[in-house]
Amino acid sequence: MKNASLTNADMASFSSEALDRLMPMHLLLDGRANVISYGPTLGRVFQHHNITPGKFFDLFAVRRPTGVSTARKLSALVGERVQLTLKAGEDSLSLRGLCQEMAGARGFLLNLSFGIGVVDAVRALSLTEADFAPTDLAIEMLYLVEAKSAVMRELRDLNLRLQEARLAAEQQALTDTLTGLRNRRALESEMHLLIGRGTSFALFHLDLDYFKQVNDTLGHAAGDFVLRQVAEILSIETRTSDTVARVGGDEFVIILNRVEDYDFLLPIADRIIAALTVPMDFEGQVCKISGSIGITLSTNYQSPDIEVLHADADAALYESKRAGRGRATVFQTAPPMAKLA
Amino acid sequence: MHGLINRSIQNFLSDSYGPAVWSAVVRQSEIGSDNFEPMLSYPSEQTEAMLNAASETLRRPKNELLEDLGTYLVCHPHLEALRRLLRFGGVGFVDFLHTLEDLPDRGRLALSDLELPEIILLDQGDGHYRLHCAPMVDGAGFIVVGLLRAMADDYGALVLLDHLGREGAYEVLSVHLLDQSYTEGKRFDLALPVGQ
CATH class of the missing domain: 3.30.70.270 (Reverse transcriptase/Diguanylate cyclase domain)
Incomplete structure (x- = not known):
């Protein structure tokens, strides 16, 4: 939607605080793939691995789209579903997201997320709700994971009880009650x-x-x-x-x-x-x-x-x-x- | 009624008052079995009969028992999983109050056949709230009172709670939040350590 009184350029500029709140896992790169700034949750990832962000390609391997490993090819990421692996750390943290070029070709904005690895990331980095944008469904995902585990526990217990009852009933059905011999x-x-x-x-x-x-x-x-x-x-x-x-x-x-x-x-x-x-x-x-x-x-x-x-x-x-x-x-x-x- | 609810009442009675009281309730309410399976369903009359029998056996008003049940659901160590699921409702107690309206949906996300009472929150400003709760059993609002009291403790909030009686189809509660961070509250990590 466009509003006549605002230009596209106006629309695209946010304070860094606003950007941090909107996209706590964003990454701003200049045209040469140098990290200009990053969101606070991504900051916790870097901090966890003792990384001082410098060049994008020193930090991440681009798994998708393939063949992007130099600054000259950065534009190939634009508009694509991007998958990155953090080079530091043994657990090869995987991040996914979207990359867009900024107005006037001043650089690139990547918005990232933990994807399916969110539970492990929350655990490893001790993340809290404040580390996620309110639009992010990460908390709901964590809720579901725990709800599912609780339900599975109950179902497993129920199955064990049913199994025991079945064995007892079978035993009874095959036994002569007076002597305990088979029937x-x-x-x-x-x-x-x-x-x-x-x-x-x-x-x-x-x-x-x-x-x-x-x-x-x-x-x-x-x-x-x-x-x-x-x-x-x-x-x-x-x-x-x-x-x-x-x-x-x-x-x-x-x-x-x-x-x-x-x-x-x-x-x-x-x-x-x-x-x-x-x-x-x-x-x-x-x-x-x-x-x-x-x-x-x-x-x-x-x-x-x-x-x-x-x-x-x-x-x-x-x-x-x-x-x-x-x-x-x-x-x-x-x-x-x-x-x- | 979902077995999970009946089983919670069963556990509440036997954990709080001992297996003998539970057996007496089973006899008096004529519910037949002395054990509810949490993953099966039961006729709703059984829940009412069980609660009435418990009130008679223990010679305690049903409303008081229901309030204790609500507190038990949050506080008992066996139900830590439930406390955690409730804590996912919000960062602070105010957040939590606002997500109470999602409670039935959250319940259904976990168990598609689980029905929980519909709750409507009215923010009257200045820390005053009204909760309208459509009860599944008569007096369910008292369970919510007990549950909210325990959750306020969990969040470290200081609240005054009151059951104002019935208005049409709803039981009405008043919540007066005096201090959202009165104490530190109980610790809550978004993800449990591996293996728990």
């Missing part, structure tokens, strides 16, 4: 995992013998006690990498992973049965149980199917019961089992 859902997912990975495993189906009598004669408290004792025994007799699950009232399933032959499966099964057979003492009452086990191996099958494995382990378990309980049976492939049926 059927956990068992199925573990079998899927092992089959998917092609890891070999043995599957034990274990039914407690005489458990119903304990429950009926000594009560549910005694029954619950026995189930917890059984859980303890099964945990002791297996490795931590194995899976022990309670899948029904007195029905348990064990997965022993990385097992390929029967040779040491029967000894394990025998140890389990021996431990189950030891009478348990519940508040002065003796609880006597035993267990029957049916076993099958994933390596028996070309492509193991969860349903088939369960059915076969059940068939072997049935055979153990039929043969008088308190024993373990290994599933035999088609011909012998057919005989049993």
